[in-house]
Amino acid sequence: MLNENIKKLVEYGIETGLTPECERIYTTNLLLEMFHEDSYEDVEVEKIPVDDDGEGLEQVLSELLAEAVKRGIIEDSIGYRDLFDTKMMNCLLPRPAQVQKEFWEHYGHSPEEATAYYYKFSRDSDYIRRYRVKKDMKWKVESPYGEIDITINLSKPEKDPKAIAAAKNAKNNSYPKCQLCMENEGYAGRLDHPARENHRIIPITINGGEWGFQYSPYVYYNEHCIVFNGQHIPMKIDRAAFTKLFDFVKQFPHYFLGSNADLPIVGGSILSHDHFQGGNYTFAMAKAPVEKEVTIPGYEDVECGIVKWPLSVLRIRHKDEKRLIELADHVLGAWRGYTDEAAFIYAETDGEPHNTITPIARKVGDVYELDLTLRNNITTEEHPLGVYHPHAQYHNIKKENIGLIEVMGLAVLPARLKEELEILADYLVEGKDIRSNEKIEKHADWVAGFLPKYSEISRENVMDILKEEVGQTFVHVLEDAGVYKCNEEGRKAFLRFIETL
Numbered sequence: 001m002l003n004e005n006i007k008k009l010v011e012y013g014i015e016t017g018l019t020p021e022c023e024r025i026y027t028t029n030l031l032l033e034m035f036h037e038d039s040y041e042d043v044e045v046e047k048i049p050v051d052d053d054g055e056g057l058e059q060v061l062s063e064l065l066a067e068a069v070k071r072g073i074i075e076d077s078i079g080y081r082d083l084f085d086t087k088m089m090n091c092l093l094p095r096p097a098q099v100q101k102e103f104w105e106h107y108g109h110s111p112e113e114a115t116a117y118y119y120k121f122s123r124d125s126d127y128i129r130r131y132r133v134k135k136d137m138k139w140k141v142e143s144p145y146g147e148i149d150i151t152i153n154l155s156k157p158e159k160d161p162k163a164i165a166a167a168k169n170a171k172n173n174s175y176p177k178c179q180l181c182m183e184n185e186g187y188a189g190r191l192d193h194p195a196r197e198n199h200r201i202i203p204i205t206i207n208g209g210e211w212g213f214q215y216s217p218y219v220y221y222n223e224h225c226i227v228f229n230g231q232h233i234p235m236k237i238d239r240a241a242f243t244k245l246f247d248f249v250k251q252f253p254h255y256f257l258g259s260n261a262d263l264p265i266v267g268g269s270i271l272s273h274d275h276f277q278g279g280n281y282t283f284a285m286a287k288a289p290v291e292k293e294v295t296i297p298g299y300e301d302v303e304c305g306i307v308k309w310p311l312s313v314l315r316i317r318h319k320d321e322k323r324l325i326e327l328a329d330h331v332l333g334a335w336r337g338y339t340d341e342a343a344f345i346y347a348e349t350d351g352e353p354h355n356t357i358t359p360i361a362r363k364v365g366d367v368y369e370l371d372l373t374l375r376n377n378i379t380t381e382e383h384p385l386g387v388y389h390p391h392a393q394y395h396n397i398k399k400e401n402i403g404l405i406e407v408m409g410l411a412v413l414p415a416r417l418k419e420e421l422e423i424l425a426d427y428l429v430e431g432k433d434i435r436s437n438e439k440i441e442k443h444a445d446w447v448a449g450f451l452p453k454y455s456e457i458s459r460e461n462v463m464d465i466l467k468e469e470v471g472q473t474f475v476h477v478l479e480d481a482g483v484y485k486c487n488e489e490g491r492k493a494f495l496r497f498i499e500t501l
Contacts, residue, residue, distance in 0.1 A: 001067065002037065005060050006028060006032065007042070007045045008045050008060045010028050018092045018124055034084075035064075053130045054129065082189075083191075086126070086194075086197050089126045089197070090197035090198050096186070103117060112254050115223060115252065119215060119223050122200075127196075127199050127215070128217055129155065133155045133219050136152065136154050137152040138151045143475045145309055145409070146287055149284065149409060150410075151220060151412055153412050153414070154418060173192075173193075176193070185199050199214070204227070206244045209230065211230055212229075214226055216277070220405055220412055221410060222280050225277070226277055227276045229275065234271060234273070237259060239329040239332075242359060248361075254280055255280055256279065256281075258276060258358065258408070259360075259404065260358060265379070265386040283408035284408070285309055285407070289308050290305030291307065292305055294495070296327065299316075302327055303317040310475065311407055312483045312494060313372065313373050318367065319367055324368055328357075334501055340496060345493075346378055356375050357372050357374060358403075359373070373407050385399070388483050389401070391480045394477050397473045398413060406477075420439060420443065428447070434447055
């Protein structure tokens with residue numbers, strides 16, 4: 001079977017355009033060498049479908065991995081398998097310079113054509129593992145703020161016990177410094193760091209600096225991209241950050257770009273490396289209307305208003321992005337130092353700063369738009385994880401930070417929920433005691449809260465009910481993250497801040 005599967009993989013490379021026909025023999029020999037095989041016989045094979053969410057590719061890679069295990073080349077665990085199949089895929093791929101050249105040739109026609117080429121490449125090369133991403137659960141729920149996206153993330157592989165054990169015994173390795181560094185391109189990986197041999201980065205210039213453009217391997221939404229600093233330096237929200245956002249949007253006007261905040265609790269998962277996230281997707285937040293227009297002295301030419309959204313968002317719009325950068329810098333400076341004890345907003349306590357902003361930039365027609373989401377990371381005894389963070393009553397659904405993607409209205413919920421919801425569904429239909437099962441007892445109070453709303457629960461409707469309630473809980477989580485609540489008192493407090501501008 002080895003000859004057949006190598007032939008299928010090479011054919012896949014040629015069909016997708018990853019491998020030129022003239023490199024058929026060369027690519028075959030690279031793969032043979034990986035299996036310590038020095039002979040090959042050409043055979044007739046059925047081609048892998050190239051537009052089936054990667055299932056055909058997954059099947060061939062799986063059979064080749066089984067062969068590698070059988071020959072003692074790798075150990076049988078997901079960690080070793082992921083390292084080896086990435087190395088196999090790299091045998092099919094062009095060098096970075098060729099990918100960059102093709103990207104910019106497409107860009108000469110249009111930015112859309114360039115990103116379409118690069119996104120397809122990232123999927124075909126198995127850098128984005130389509131067959132894993134397809135497992136993610138996705139649905140939408142209606143809310144007072146529009147249609148909210150819910151996902152349960154299943155595309156990141158579970159921690160491999162062998163990888164955990166190996167990591168404990170491994171020497172401390174600081175290369176690459178993190179998963180966003182340029183040094184990941186072509187890196188073979190380790191059990192505690194993903195293989196990136198099939199990774200190709202597009203170098204771009206942002207605000208005069210060297211940056212990288214790539215896609216997220218976990219694709220939470222369409223063409224989910226990451227734009228990252230060529231240097232491993234911490235994230236910072238400042239005037240330069242606003243300039244960088246618009247510098248990218250000017251080059252790729254069909255993409256939005258945003259930044260996580262730069263403080264713990266309200267920031268993203270990687271604060272140590274300066275980066276942004278963007279893509280070709282319209283979130284509920286972007287569709288949300290301005291519910292109150294405001295005017296800021298000195299910026300009367302800039303459209304400005306409070307957005308109807310659970311988090312506290314000031315939207316500013318102008319045809320000249322420089323006006324938005326100037327105003328955003330003014331708002332940020334004011335917010336960093338702003339305290340309103342009546343609204344429980346403190347700029348700092350004991351010298352620790354609390355106020356920052358999550359910004360999102362986009363172009364709508366010929367107008368630039370910047371959403372400035374006000375954030376505060378203060379903690380109390382009652383809310384040790386953060387006052388403006390998911391509150392304890394919702395931790396059964398979401399306990400993690402509310403970062404950029406969730407700010408915009410897309411929940412990224414933990415993989416554990418898939419199994420927990422399936423068990424819950426069974427218990428609800430059969431009328432069993434939820435508290436009797438340690439896997440789902442955390443959901444007992446939550447279920448007791450929503451059950452009276454439903455006159456009948458059956459096998460046919462139980463999962464729809466659970467999905468709806470998960471979605472509504474996420475809406476409450478977003479409301480927790482808002483520094484100003486969407487009520488009369490909250491709007492008055494928001495306007496008190498705007499009056500200081």
